[in-house]
Amino acid sequence: MDGREQCSRWNIHGDAVKNGKVAFEGRIVRVETGNALLPDGQQMPIEVVRHPGGAAVVVLDDTDRVCLLRQYRVVLEDWLWELPAGKIDDDEPPLLTAQRELAEEAGCTASRWQSLGAVISSPGVFDEMVHLYLATGLAQTPAHHDTHEVFEVHWLPFDEALNWAQSGKIRDAKTIIGLFRARAVLG
Numbered sequence: 001m002d003g004r005e006q007c008s009r010w011n012i013h014g015d016a017v018k019n020g021k022v023a024f025e026g027r028i029v030r031v032e033t034g035n036a037l038l039p040d041g042q043q044m045p046i047e048v049v050r051h052p053g054g055a056a057v058v059v060l061d062d063t064d065r066v067c068l069l070r071q072y073r074v075v076l077e078d079w080l081w082e083l084p085a086g087k088i089d090d091d092e093p094p095l096l097t098a099q100r101e102l103a104e105e106a107g108c109t110a111s112r113w114q115s116l117g118a119v120i121s122s123p124g125v126f127d128e129m130v131h132l133y134l135a136t137g138l139a140q141t142p143a144h145h146d147t148h149e150v151f152e153v154h155w156l157p158f159d160e161a162l163n164w165a166q167s168g169k170i171r172d173a174k175t176i177i178g179l180f181r182a183r184a185v186l187g
Contacts, residue, residue: 020032020034021034023047028051028052029049029050030050031047031048031050032050033047033048034046034048049125049128050127051087051126051127051128052088052089052091053087053088053094053129053130053131054087054129054130054131054174055085055086055088055097055098055101055132055133056083056085056098056101056130056133056178057083057098057101057102057106057132057133057135057178058083058132058133058135058178058179058181058182059083059084059102059106059110060134060135060136060186061136064157064158065155066155066157066158067083067084067108067153067154067155068081068082068154068155068161068170068175069082069083069151069153069154070151070154071149071150071151071152072150080171080172081164081169081170081172081175082151082170082172082175083172083175083178083179084101084102084104084106085130086100086104086105094118094131094133095131095133098133098135099113102135103141103144104143104144104145104146105143105145106143106153107141107153108138108140109138109141110135110136110137110138110139111137111138112135112137114134114136115131115132115133116132116133117131117181118130118132119132119174119177121174130174132177132178134182134185158179158182158183161179162180162183
């Protein structure tokens with residue numbers, strides 16, 4: 001089941017918000033207010049942040065090193081360790097987003113791709129779904145990242161990255177989940 005089917009099944013992009021109004025329309029998100037129709041027929045007031053979704057990549061080289069970005073996040077005023085990731089543009093397939101972000105941020109292409117599923121980080125308010133992938137069979141390509149992103153590219157042993165995720169050094173949810181799902185697939 002792909003992410004779009006999951007969205008439909010979970011009714012997060014459907015008609016769950018009744019009498020909705022757009023409170024804010026931004027470059028990336030839209031905020032809607034209205035009444036949510038609950039499964040038991042009740043309605044409750046709700047605010048929903050709509051996001052087009054994203055893709056994140058667990059990038060593993062031939063020596064079992066994983067690519068992590070040390071990225072500055074203005075919202076938190078802090079540096080975070082994250083997988084290469086980005087927003088889905090113009091309804092592109094999530095795999096294409098993952099491939100684009102891998103090239104832009106890590107300077108790689110991959111010959112093998114495996115889906116690691118999708119996650120929703122904060123379903124009480126946000127509908128953003130992040131699709132996770134494992135990329136192997138790497139080849140170098142020139143990196144050309146967005147000028148509004150500030151990050152450093154680091155390669156470290158996969159087991160060390162897992163330890164960072166378990167110890168709390170990595171705080172980004174998609175990165176933690178992606179690393180552990182990759183571990184489950186790799187055995």
